[in-house]
Amino acid sequence: MQSITKRLGGLMKNRVYFLGLNFLSILLLFFTYRKMNQANKRYFFPLYLAFTGINYFFEFIVLVLTKAYEYDPKILKKQYFDNVFGATVSQLFVVPTTSLLMNLLNLNAKWPTLLSILMTGLDKFFVKQKVYKHFWWKTPFTTVGIQLFYVLAKFWTIQIIERKNKWFELMTVYFAVFVSYATMNFFHVALFKTCFFHINLYRNPYRSHVATSSVYSGISALIFMPVILYKKWYVTLLSMSLFISLETLFIRSRIITISSPPVFYSISFLTKLFSILIGNYVLRLLKGNTSSSTSTGSESRSF
Incomplete structure (x- = not known):
């Protein structure tokens, strides 16, 4: 009985952490849209999908081809599909949302550093809680990768909106x-x-x-x-x-x-x-x- 209770507790814990983070990301997405400049609102959806697409390509190489890490949200029955579900939803909401927040609200230069530190902290926390597992991936890679992505997202935004x-x-x-x-x-x-x-x-x-x-x-x-x-x-x-x-x-x-x-x-x-x-x-x-x-x-x- 105790083992069943423990198993159910672990299953619910993974779901709560994972879905909770994505729910907060969706709220942040709506916040960004409401607060952004009215004249640029037509760029919101295109940039959101562009940032998501860039992340999909990155995740294809790192997650699928080279098996750098693995998600364990415990949503789907098939373990590998559960892993990909975790990656898909994360790349669909968490990373693109923070990029849109910075670029469309014109936040100052300290925000990429602050958000990359936050993402690094989430990486460590999720690994500790066994919602996410590293293979050859290392937490500092997350810090560097997020920073590079924010630079690319800023450049992409300029090319679309300004140029x-x-x-x-x-x-x-x-x-x-x-x-x-x-x-x-x-x-x-x-x-x-x-x-x-x-x-x-x-x-x-x-x-x-x-x-x-x-x-x-x-x-x-x-x-x-x-x-x-x-x-x-x-x-x-x-x-x-x-x-x-x-x-x-x-x-x-x-x-x-x-x-x-x-x-x-x-x-x-x-x-x-x-x-x-x-x-x-x-x-x-x-x-x-x-x-x-x-x-x-x-x-x-x-x-």
């Missing part, structure tokens, strides 16, 4: 699509078991799936870009036809197994459609044209 840099706008749209597609792909597999990649890169099949799915999401986001930028019906048709053909080939080759064809193809179509819509919306925000049509037959504004 209207077209290449950074393009990369921001790409990150918006990638974050949307990769996040939805992870959750529909982890929660509903819709499909599974069978390319054995690692001993752990779930790690192999996440690695393959991440690369697939990154490539898919590139293919979506012409649909978003050119808004021609035949580009959309060609893109969707390519995906249907490719995924059908993967299924027949048993690279992907699916739980149910109707469910898989429906969710696959909806995730792609929603990702394209998010990309269109971010593009319109960056161009200051939030009222324009998202029709696939209309002309896009030139980069």
Whole structure:
């Protein structure tokens, strides 16, 4: 009885620490949006997704490819999916939120140092509480990594808001699509078991799936870009036809197994459609044209 109670206590402790931190991050996100300059509010969502996308790429290298550390929020049953859930939600809320806070509220130069110290303290605390585990990663890496990310986020913000840099706008749209597609792909597999990649890169099949799915999401986001930028019906048709053909080939080759064809193809179509819509919306925000049509037959504004 005591062992069961102890186990339940540990499970609840991890969930409370992890979800509590992310809940505070969401509150900070809303606070930042309310307090920021009205004229720059259209940049909030694009920058948020750009910062998240940068973090996703970093997490893919450090967490998935090299196994630097491991999260243990005890939310999902499958241990590796639980690990990735922890990483996904952290990179979706905690780090991007603090970057937005500093850059959009124009906080002074001491804040990056203060927030990196805070993040370092959280790193140590979570390791001690066994919510998070280091392998080759070291706490000082967190301090340096956060500082470097804040420098990059500041530079990115300047390129988007002040200089209207077209290449950074393009990369921001790409990150918006990638974050949307990769996040939805992870959750529909982890929660509903819709499909599974069978390319054995690692001993752990779930790690192999996440690695393959991440690369697939990154490539898919590139293919979506012409649909978003050119808004021609035949580009959309060609893109969707390519995906249907490719995924059908993967299924027949048993690279992907699916739980149910109707469910898989429906969710696959909806995730792609929603990702394209998010990309269109971010593009319109960056161009200051939030009222324009998202029709696939209309002309896009030139980069």
